[in-house]
Amino acid sequence: MLKQILHPQTCADCRQCCLFDCYDVWNTPVIVPELRMKIQKLLPDAEFLSAGTESYRFKIHPDGDSFACPLLHPETGCLLGEEKPFDCQIFPFRMMHLHDSTVIAISPLCDALTEYSLKFLLDFVKTELAEKLFLYAEQHPDVVHVYDPLYPVLLWKPLKF
Numbered sequence: 563m564l565k566q567i568l569h570p571q572t573c574a575d576c577r578q579c580c581l582f583d584c585y586d587v588w589n590t591p592v593i594v595p596e597l598r599m600k601i602q603k604l605l606p607d608a609e610f611l612s613a614g615t616e617s618y619r620f621k622i623h624p625d626g627d628s629f630a631c632p633l634l635h636p637e638t639g640c641l642l643g644e645e646k647p648f649d650c651q652i653f654p655f656r657m658m659h660l661h662d663s664t665v666i667a668i669s670p671l672c673d674a675l676t677e678y679s680l681k682f683l684l685d686f687v688k689t690e691l692a693e694k695l696f697l698y699a700e701q702h703p704d705v706v707h708v709y710d711p712l713y714p715v716l717l718w719k720p721l722k723f
């Protein structure tokens with residue numbers, strides 16, 4: 563989805579978005595039910611927690627302060643290939659809930675995006691992503707995370723009442 567701005571090799575060399583610490587468990591990917599079935603075949607011992615009304619996230623038992631996503635293979639990368647969870651497909655963008663709006667925000671963790679201006683990213687999101695992202699978020703509200711003030715907001719859409 564983001565190949566126009568992030569080369570796959572850049573992401574393969576980094577993998578920062580697949581590593582977490584105890585403060586950003588909320589940032590681990592939200593897994594929809596169909597994907598959970600597929601993951602259970604790949605990782606029969608995986609445990610899950612509820613992540614909202616219809617979704618899950620991994621139940622993690624970290625050895626230390628930080629941990630990798632259970633789907634991250636040290637050599638080949640994500641075991642899901644092109645079928646990654648929505649959160650991973652759109653990283654470093656994040657859908658968040660701020661006041662009465664759903665917003666598209668940017669993770670501060672992605673160094674590769676720093677080469678682009680905010681204006682460039684805003685134009686890219688508006689023309690290439692916004693419609694798809696807001697529609698998916700409307701259909702799967704569990705992917706809309708509580709707003710984190712460290713994430714600059716690019717675009718917002720008021721909630722419908």
Ligand code: SF4
Pocket residue numbers: 579580581591631632633634635639640641642646647650
């Ligand atoms: S699901 Fe794949 S891309 Fe997403 S955090 Fe896990 S290993 Fe990384």
